[in-house]
Amino acid sequence: DVKVTQSSRYLVKRTGEKVFLECVQDMDHENMFWYRQDPGLGLRLIYFSYDVKMKEKGDIPEGYSVSREKKERFSLILESASTNQTSMYLCASSGDRGQETQYFGPGTRLLVL
Amino acid sequence: GQNIDQPTEMTATEGAIVQINCTYQTSGFNGLFWYQQHAGEAPTFLSYNVLDGLEEKGRFSSFLSRSKGYSYLLLKELQMKDSASYLCAVRSHSGNTPLVFGKGTRLSVIA
Numbered sequence: 001d002v003k004v005t006q007s008s009r010y011l012v013k014r015t016g017e018k019v020f021l022e023c024v025q026d027m028d029h030e031n032m033f034w035y036r037q038d039p040g041l042g043l044r045l046i047y048f049s050y051d052v053k054m055k056e057k058g059d060i061p062e063g064y065s066v067s068r069e070k071k072e073r074f075s076l077i078l079e080s081a082s083t084n085q086t087s088m089y090l091c092a093s094s095g096d097r098g099q100e101t102q103y104f105g106p107g108t109r110l111l112v113l
Numbered sequence: 114g115q116n117i118d119q120p121t122e123m124t125a126t127e128g129a130i131v132q133i134n135c136t137y138q139t140s141g142f143n144g145l146f147w148y149q150q151h152a153g154e155a156p157t158f159l160s161y162n163v164l165d166g167l168e169e170k171g172r173f174s175s176f177l178s179r180s181k182g183y184s185y186l187l188l189k190e191l192q193m194k195d196s197a198s199y200l201c202a203v204r205s206h207s208g209n210t211p212l213v214f215g216k217g218t219r220l221s222v223i224a
Contacts, residue, residue, distance in 0.1 A: 030209060031209045032216035033211055040216070041215040042200075042214055042215065042216035042217055043156075043200070043217065045211050047213050050209040058211065090139055090155060090156075094209075094211050096207075099144055099163060101146055101158040101161060102146075102158075102212055103158070104156050104157070106155050107153075107154070107155050107157060108153070
């Protein structure tokens with residue numbers, strides 16, 4: 001069974017704090033993704049990675065960075081959290097074949113005060 | 114640009130059939146996915162279409178017309194637990210290309 005786990009389900013941080021969200025997958029997937037999901041806006045891609053130490057910007061990378069030091073782990077970093085980064089953050093992973101779906105983690109609901 | 118359209122909300126009655134439509138304009142096409150997402154939870158995979166036609170999986174079916182840039186998800190014998198958001202997503206290129214998601218259709222099943 002595919003498993004994607006995220007380090008926290010709920011997180012409360014203060015404006016200006018550095019925030020780390022971690023994602024681990026156990027399927028030896030090449031590709032990993034970070035999205036945020038907001039009401040009325042749907043899923044928006046922040047960053048993705050198709051290999052260790054590789055990263056690509058998605059649609060909304062501003063204010064975020066990522067790290068992929070190991071194949072199974074993909075971290076999202078908010079360098080200086082702001083209130084407009086309050087959101088649900090979803091990590092996903094997939095293999096390389098075209099028909100492979102993306103498997104999602106349970107999500108982290110982040111509140112920035 | 115990439116654009117995926119689906120209705121924002123739908124309501125249907127328990128036991129009935131509902132069809133959720135999705136139209137897409139993307140730079141390429143290498144498959145269309147449907148996901149179900151219950152409130153507060155992660156999306157889970159429902160179906161995949163890459164060739165024209167209907168794919169059936171129990172109470173759920175998904176149809177694709179590549180020439181029309183159109184898909185639908187058909188849910189039969191609706192149950193209360195089918196109340197959820199349904200997301201349409203397109204892979205425009207190779208397997209490591211991120212999916213492009215629609216904003217989702219919130220389905221409410223009423224008694």
